[in-house]
Amino acid sequence: MLFEDCTIEELDLSGVTATRLAFTNCRVGHLALAHARLQDVDLRGLEIGAIGNLEGMAGATLDAQQVTVLAPAFASHLGIRVEG
DSSP states (O other): OEEESOEEEEEEOTTOEEEEEEEESEEEEEEEOTTOEEEEEEOTTEEEEEEEOGGGGTTEEOOHHHHHHHHHHHHHHHTOOOOO
């Protein structure tokens, strides 16, 4: 399934099994992923404001810019302290 040119305030994929999902030129304010099971989910075309339950991201594809923006959330989730 492909979502194109949309804005979603809150996308709740909690408990969902999602396969072959992609976004093009989309934005989501908050992405909830509690107990999500993702396979071939392409988030590269999705601007993400905030993510809940990062463990649900397994199976997703991100681009380098998204990883950079989300790095503080990933570090916090893993208990990593980042100091400048």
